[in-house]
Amino acid sequence: MSNDIAKQKAGEYAATLVEDGMTIGIGTGSTVYYFIHTLANKTKEGLHITGVPTSAQTAQLARSLNIPLVDLNDVAQLDLTIDGADEIDPSLNLIKGGGGALLQEKIVAAASVQNIIIADESKLVQNLGKFPLPVEVITFAWRQTQKHIAQLGCSNIVLRQKQDGIFISDHGHYILDCHFEQIDNPALLQQQLNNIPGVVENGLFINMAAKAIVAYSDGSVKEFVKP
Numbered sequence: 001m002s003n004d005i006a007k008q009k010a011g012e013y014a015a016t017l018v019e020d021g022m023t024i025g026i027g028t029g030s031t032v033y034y035f036i037h038t039l040a041n042k043t044k045e046g047l048h049i050t051g052v053p054t055s056a057q058t059a060q061l062a063r064s065l066n067i068p069l070v071d072l073n074d075v076a077q078l079d080l081t082i083d084g085a086d087e088i089d090p091s092l093n094l095i096k097g098g099g100g101a102l103l104q105e106k107i108v109a110a111a112s113v114q115n116i117i118i119a120d121e122s123k124l125v126q127n128l129g130k131f132p133l134p135v136e137v138i139t140f141a142w143r144q145t146q147k148h149i150a151q152l153g154c155s156n157i158v159l160r161q162k163q164d165g166i167f168i169s170d171h172g173h174y175i176l177d178c179h180f181e182q183i184d185n186p187a188l189l190q191q192q193l194n195n196i197p198g199v200v201e202n203g204l205f206i207n208m209a210a211k212a213i214v215a216y217s218d219g220s221v222k223e224f225v226k227p
């Protein structure tokens with residue numbers, strides 16, 4: 001089974017957890033893509049939900065499929081958020097932001113009663129850090145910010161690029177992809193990063209996910225609950 005079919009399985013499974021009347025956070029990425037399509041079919045069949053998108057890309061896709069969206073300022077809290085991840089450790093701590101949506105994703109996750117992650121099995125790791133940790137930074141003097149991040153033990157930090165220049169996040173910032181290789185204390189690193197002037201947010205999601213739905217190459221789907 002290809003990764004894409006596994007992603008689709010995870011996305012479809014997650015859509016079965018959405019109940020009528022819910023306000024849900026809608027994540028970003030290639031796995032969530034399948035969730036959004038399944039959700040759109042369900043709303044066409046009569047399921048009533050309201051969504052809060054975690055990125056401009058998700059907002060555009062959801063709108064094109066007629067999923068009703070609401071501004072996060074206009075709701076007290078979200079019942080559930082379904083989102084993807086770049087790495088998932090055994091405690092369900094995550095690295096997110098491979099698509100650059102980490103800031104809005106973290107705000108939406110923090111507003112949500114329950115966060116469920118969907119992924120294919122390639123995202124499961126023993127230790128976070130092989131996937132370069134995305135850190136969203138203010139564009140002003142970003143090299144200074146980079147220097148402070150390097151002092152936390154990261155010697156390989158790459159300013160994210162896109163085809164025609166520097167990648168700019170939905171909120172107008174740069175992303176520094178930080179190759180830590182192995183993160184021994186993700187909770188501490190998250191705090192240290194966010195204490196650096198110029199850092200807007202980082203892609204470590206600690207104690208946020210309640211459950212991960214992981215699809216395997218043999219076609220099975222497994223739920224991991226936060227220990």
Ligand SMILES: O=C[C@H](O)[C@H](O)[C@H](O)COP(=O)(O)O
Pocket residue numbers: 027028029030031032083084085086096097098099100101102105
């Ligand atoms: O910024 C992007 C998000 O954090 C994604 O949820 C994450 O990168 C996983 O994306 P995908 O399902 O495409 O691997």
